[in-house]
Amino acid sequence: MRMKRDVIIACDFSGAGEVYDFLDLFKGGRKPFVKIGMELFYAEGPSIVRSIKERGHNVFLDLKLHDIPNTVKKSMRVLSGLDVDMVNLHAAGGSAMMRAALDGLTRPDGSRPLLIAVTQLTSTSAEMLRDELLIGSSMEETISSYAVNARNAGLDGVVCSPREAAAVKAACGPGFVTVTPGIRFEGASTDDQVRITTPAGARELGSDFIVVGRPVTAAPDPVAAYNRCLNDFI
Ligand code: C5P
Numbered sequence: 001m002r003m004k005r006d007v008i009i010a011c012d013f014s015g016a017g018e019v020y021d022f023l024d025l026f027k028g029g030r031k032p033f034v035k036i037g038m039e040l041f042y043a044e045g046p047s048i049v050r051s052i053k054e055r056g057h058n059v060f061l062d063l064k065l066h067d068i069p070n071t072v073k074k075s076m077r078v079l080s081g082l083d084v085d086m087v088n089l090h091a092a093g094g095s096a097m098m099r100a101a102l103d104g105l106t107r108p109d110g111s112r113p114l115l116i117a118v119t120q121l122t123s124t125s126a127e128m129l130r131d132e133l134l135i136g137s138s139m140e141e142t143i144s145s146y147a148v149n150a151r152n153a154g155l156d157g158v159v160c161s162p163r164e165a166a167a168v169k170a171a172c173g174p175g176f177v178t179v180t181p182g183i184r185f186e187g188a189s190t191d192d193q194v195r196i197t198t199p200a201g202a203r204e205l206g207s208d209f210i211v212v213g214r215p216v217t218a219a220p221d222p223v224a225a226y227n228r229c230l231n232d233f234i
Helices: 016-024 038-044 046-054 069-081 095-105 126-131 139-152 162-172 199-204 222-233
Strands: 006-010 033-037 059-065 086-090 114-118 157-159 177-180 209-212
Touching: 006 222, 016 038, 016 046, 033 038, 033 046, 038 046, 038 059, 046 059, 059 069, 069 086, 069 095, 086 095, 095 114, 095 139, 114 139, 114 177, 126 139, 139 157, 139 162, 162 177, 162 199, 199 209, 199 222, 209 222
Parallel strands: 006 033, 006 209, 033 059, 059 086, 086 114, 114 157, 157 177, 177 209
Antiparallel strands: none
16 A cells, blocks of 8 residues: 655646646656645546546545544545545544544455545644644644654554654654645745745655645646656655
8 A cells, every 4th residue: 555755746726627638738658646625626526536547647635534533434435435546634633533534445455545634734823723723732742743643543644844744754653654745946936835845855854745736737837847846856
Protein backbone atom coordinates (compact mmCIF):
# COMPACT_ATOMS: atom_id res chain seq x y z
CA MET A 1 0.00 0.00 0.00
CA ARG A 2 3.00 2.25 0.46
CA MET A 3 3.21 4.73 -2.45
CA LYS A 4 6.27 6.44 -3.87
CA ARG A 5 6.93 10.12 -3.25
CA ASP A 6 5.08 12.17 -5.84
CA VAL A 7 3.81 15.54 -7.01
CA ILE A 8 0.02 15.89 -6.71
CA ILE A 9 -1.67 18.53 -8.87
CA ALA A 10 -4.61 20.27 -7.14
CA CYS A 11 -7.27 20.33 -9.86
CA ASP A 12 -9.19 23.26 -8.41
CA PHE A 13 -11.49 23.70 -11.39
CA SER A 14 -15.23 24.30 -11.17
CA GLY A 15 -16.38 21.84 -13.84
CA ALA A 16 -15.54 18.67 -15.73
CA GLY A 17 -14.84 20.41 -19.05
CA GLU A 18 -12.07 22.52 -17.56
CA VAL A 19 -10.46 19.52 -15.86
CA TYR A 20 -10.52 17.39 -18.99
CA ASP A 21 -9.01 20.24 -21.06
CA PHE A 22 -6.27 20.52 -18.46
CA LEU A 23 -5.58 16.79 -18.22
CA ASP A 24 -5.54 16.47 -22.02
CA LEU A 25 -2.32 18.52 -21.94
CA PHE A 26 -0.63 15.53 -20.31
CA LYS A 27 -1.70 12.96 -22.91
CA GLY A 28 1.23 10.91 -24.10
CA GLY A 29 3.45 11.70 -21.10
CA ARG A 30 3.48 10.86 -17.40
CA LYS A 31 -0.06 10.97 -15.99
CA PRO A 32 0.00 13.20 -12.93
CA PHE A 33 -1.42 12.23 -9.52
CA VAL A 34 -4.35 14.64 -9.12
CA LYS A 35 -6.27 16.05 -6.16
CA ILE A 36 -10.02 16.46 -6.48
CA GLY A 37 -11.50 18.81 -3.91
CA MET A 38 -14.95 19.62 -2.64
CA GLU A 39 -15.81 22.19 -5.31
CA LEU A 40 -15.34 19.81 -8.21
CA PHE A 41 -16.81 16.80 -6.38
CA TYR A 42 -19.92 18.68 -5.31
CA ALA A 43 -20.36 20.10 -8.83
CA GLU A 44 -19.84 16.88 -10.76
CA GLY A 45 -20.40 14.02 -8.30
CA PRO A 46 -18.65 10.64 -8.19
CA SER A 47 -18.59 10.37 -12.01
CA ILE A 48 -15.73 12.87 -12.17
CA VAL A 49 -13.63 10.58 -9.97
CA ARG A 50 -14.42 7.52 -12.07
CA SER A 51 -13.61 9.24 -15.34
CA ILE A 52 -10.29 10.66 -14.08
CA LYS A 53 -9.36 7.20 -12.78
CA GLU A 54 -10.30 5.72 -16.17
CA ARG A 55 -7.88 8.18 -17.76
CA GLY A 56 -5.14 6.52 -15.74
CA HIS A 57 -4.50 9.06 -12.96
CA ASN A 58 -4.00 8.36 -9.28
CA VAL A 59 -6.58 10.37 -7.31
CA PHE A 60 -6.42 12.07 -3.91
CA LEU A 61 -10.04 12.79 -2.98
CA ASP A 62 -9.81 15.76 -0.63
CA LEU A 63 -13.22 15.81 1.11
CA LYS A 64 -11.98 16.16 4.73
CA LEU A 65 -14.64 14.04 6.43
CA HIS A 66 -15.66 14.93 10.01
CA ASP A 67 -18.77 13.33 11.53
CA ILE A 68 -19.78 10.59 13.98
CA PRO A 69 -17.82 7.34 13.55
CA ASN A 70 -20.66 5.34 11.97
CA THR A 71 -21.38 7.99 9.33
CA VAL A 72 -17.71 8.38 8.46
CA LYS A 73 -17.25 4.62 8.25
CA LYS A 74 -20.11 4.22 5.78
CA SER A 75 -19.03 7.23 3.75
CA MET A 76 -15.47 5.92 3.54
CA ARG A 77 -16.82 2.62 2.25
CA VAL A 78 -18.45 4.51 -0.64
CA LEU A 79 -15.26 6.45 -1.40
CA SER A 80 -13.19 3.28 -1.31
CA GLY A 81 -15.53 1.80 -3.93
CA LEU A 82 -14.60 4.69 -6.22
CA ASP A 83 -11.11 3.20 -6.35
CA VAL A 84 -9.40 6.40 -5.17
CA ASP A 85 -5.78 6.24 -4.00
CA MET A 86 -5.83 8.71 -1.10
CA VAL A 87 -8.61 10.22 1.04
CA ASN A 88 -8.66 12.39 4.13
CA LEU A 89 -10.55 13.36 7.26
CA HIS A 90 -10.21 15.79 10.16
CA ALA A 91 -8.17 14.40 13.06
CA ALA A 92 -10.38 16.61 15.28
CA GLY A 93 -13.12 14.00 14.79
CA GLY A 94 -11.24 11.85 17.30
CA SER A 95 -9.62 8.42 17.46
CA ALA A 96 -12.86 6.40 17.33
CA MET A 97 -13.87 8.22 14.15
CA MET A 98 -10.43 7.64 12.59
CA ARG A 99 -10.51 3.92 13.41
CA ALA A 100 -14.04 3.64 11.99
CA ALA A 101 -12.89 5.43 8.83
CA LEU A 102 -10.07 2.95 8.38
CA ASP A 103 -12.49 0.07 8.83
CA GLY A 104 -14.92 1.48 6.26
CA LEU A 105 -12.15 2.20 3.80
CA THR A 106 -10.65 -1.28 3.79
CA ARG A 107 -11.86 -3.28 0.78
CA PRO A 108 -12.85 -6.97 1.01
CA ASP A 109 -9.43 -7.96 -0.41
CA GLY A 110 -7.67 -6.01 2.36
CA SER A 111 -6.47 -3.19 0.07
CA ARG A 112 -7.42 0.41 0.75
CA PRO A 113 -6.56 3.99 -0.23
CA LEU A 114 -4.05 5.88 1.90
CA LEU A 115 -5.88 7.61 4.76
CA ILE A 116 -4.52 11.02 5.69
CA ALA A 117 -5.60 13.33 8.55
CA VAL A 118 -5.90 17.10 8.49
CA THR A 119 -4.47 18.31 11.80
CA GLN A 120 -5.14 22.05 11.84
CA LEU A 121 -6.04 23.93 8.67
CA THR A 122 -3.38 26.39 7.58
CA SER A 123 -6.12 29.03 7.67
CA THR A 124 -6.36 28.58 11.46
CA SER A 125 -4.28 31.15 13.34
CA ALA A 126 -2.84 30.81 16.84
CA GLU A 127 -5.44 33.35 18.03
CA MET A 128 -8.32 31.37 16.53
CA LEU A 129 -7.02 28.19 18.14
CA ARG A 130 -7.01 29.86 21.56
CA ASP A 131 -10.02 32.23 21.40
CA GLU A 132 -12.52 30.32 19.23
CA LEU A 133 -11.57 26.65 19.48
CA LEU A 134 -10.55 27.12 23.15
CA ILE A 135 -7.40 24.98 22.68
CA GLY A 136 -4.79 26.01 25.23
CA SER A 137 -1.82 24.19 23.66
CA SER A 138 0.37 25.80 21.00
CA MET A 139 -0.24 25.21 17.30
CA GLU A 140 2.90 23.00 17.07
CA GLU A 141 1.89 20.90 20.09
CA THR A 142 -1.65 20.54 18.76
CA ILE A 143 -0.47 19.43 15.31
CA SER A 144 2.03 16.91 16.71
CA SER A 145 -0.52 15.53 19.17
CA TYR A 146 -3.23 15.18 16.48
CA ALA A 147 -0.65 13.49 14.22
CA VAL A 148 0.20 10.98 16.98
CA ASN A 149 -3.53 10.29 17.46
CA ALA A 150 -3.84 9.66 13.72
CA ARG A 151 -0.84 7.32 13.71
CA ASN A 152 -2.14 5.44 16.76
CA ALA A 153 -5.52 5.00 15.05
CA GLY A 154 -3.68 3.32 12.16
CA LEU A 155 -3.76 6.18 9.64
CA ASP A 156 -0.98 6.61 7.09
CA GLY A 157 -0.10 10.28 7.53
CA VAL A 158 -1.17 13.90 7.76
CA VAL A 159 -1.58 17.02 5.65
CA CYS A 160 0.75 19.70 6.97
CA SER A 161 3.04 22.48 5.82
CA PRO A 162 6.50 21.27 4.70
CA ARG A 163 7.91 23.21 7.64
CA GLU A 164 5.99 20.93 10.02
CA ALA A 165 7.02 17.74 8.22
CA ALA A 166 10.15 17.16 10.32
CA ALA A 167 8.27 17.59 13.63
CA VAL A 168 5.57 15.20 12.44
CA LYS A 169 8.18 12.63 11.38
CA ALA A 170 9.97 13.04 14.72
CA ALA A 171 6.71 12.43 16.62
CA CYS A 172 5.30 9.67 14.41
CA GLY A 173 8.28 8.00 12.74
CA PRO A 174 9.90 8.36 9.30
CA GLY A 175 7.35 6.10 7.57
CA PHE A 176 4.42 8.34 8.56
CA VAL A 177 3.41 10.16 5.38
CA THR A 178 3.45 13.96 5.06
CA VAL A 179 1.32 15.54 2.33
CA THR A 180 2.27 19.18 1.96
CA PRO A 181 0.58 22.06 0.11
CA GLY A 182 1.89 25.65 0.10
CA ILE A 183 4.39 25.04 -2.72
CA ARG A 184 5.75 27.87 -4.88
CA PHE A 185 8.71 28.26 -7.25
CA GLU A 186 11.47 30.63 -6.13
CA GLY A 187 10.42 34.25 -6.67
CA ALA A 188 6.88 33.42 -7.86
CA SER A 189 3.61 34.94 -6.59
CA THR A 190 2.53 33.50 -3.24
CA ASP A 191 -1.21 34.09 -3.99
CA ASP A 192 -3.09 33.51 -0.71
CA GLN A 193 -0.55 31.06 0.72
CA VAL A 194 1.48 32.35 3.65
CA ARG A 195 3.97 29.66 4.66
CA ILE A 196 5.43 28.63 1.33
CA THR A 197 8.27 26.31 0.32
CA THR A 198 9.83 25.45 -3.05
CA PRO A 199 9.57 21.88 -4.40
CA ALA A 200 13.29 21.37 -3.67
CA GLY A 201 12.83 22.83 -0.18
CA ALA A 202 9.93 20.46 0.50
CA ARG A 203 12.15 17.53 -0.49
CA GLU A 204 14.85 18.68 1.92
CA LEU A 205 12.26 19.08 4.71
CA GLY A 206 11.09 15.49 4.26
CA SER A 207 7.72 15.83 2.49
CA ASP A 208 6.45 12.66 0.86
CA PHE A 209 3.88 14.29 -1.43
CA ILE A 210 3.71 17.92 -2.48
CA VAL A 211 0.32 19.33 -3.46
CA VAL A 212 0.73 21.98 -6.16
CA GLY A 213 -2.17 23.96 -7.61
CA ARG A 214 -1.82 27.33 -9.31
CA PRO A 215 1.94 27.13 -9.98
CA VAL A 216 1.01 24.35 -12.44
CA THR A 217 -2.66 24.97 -13.38
CA ALA A 218 -2.16 28.70 -14.04
CA ALA A 219 1.28 28.39 -15.65
CA PRO A 220 1.70 29.40 -19.31
CA ASP A 221 3.02 25.87 -19.92
CA PRO A 222 1.47 23.57 -17.27
CA VAL A 223 3.35 20.48 -18.48
CA ALA A 224 6.71 22.27 -18.20
CA ALA A 225 5.76 23.55 -14.71
CA TYR A 226 4.75 20.02 -13.63
CA ASN A 227 8.01 18.58 -14.97
CA ARG A 228 9.94 21.25 -13.10
CA CYS A 229 8.17 20.18 -9.88
CA LEU A 230 9.05 16.54 -10.58
CA ASN A 231 12.70 17.35 -11.31
CA ASP A 232 13.08 19.50 -8.20
CA PHE A 233 11.14 17.26 -5.80
CA ILE A 234 11.78 13.64 -6.75
O1 C5P B 1 -2.95 26.76 -5.79
P1 C5P B 1 -2.25 26.20 -4.58
O2 C5P B 1 -0.92 25.55 -4.88
O3 C5P B 1 -2.17 27.22 -3.46
O4 C5P B 1 -3.22 25.02 -4.10
C1 C5P B 1 -3.01 24.31 -2.91
C2 C5P B 1 -4.07 23.26 -2.73
O5 C5P B 1 -3.88 22.61 -1.47
C3 C5P B 1 -5.50 23.80 -2.72
O6 C5P B 1 -6.35 22.81 -3.30
C4 C5P B 1 -5.80 23.96 -1.24
O7 C5P B 1 -7.17 23.85 -0.97
C5 C5P B 1 -5.03 22.78 -0.65
N1 C5P B 1 -4.67 22.94 0.75
C6 C5P B 1 -3.89 23.97 1.22
N2 C5P B 1 -3.58 24.06 2.56
C7 C5P B 1 -4.02 23.12 3.42
C8 C5P B 1 -4.80 22.06 2.96
C9 C5P B 1 -5.10 21.99 1.60
O8 C5P B 1 -3.45 24.82 0.46
N3 C5P B 1 -3.68 23.18 4.69
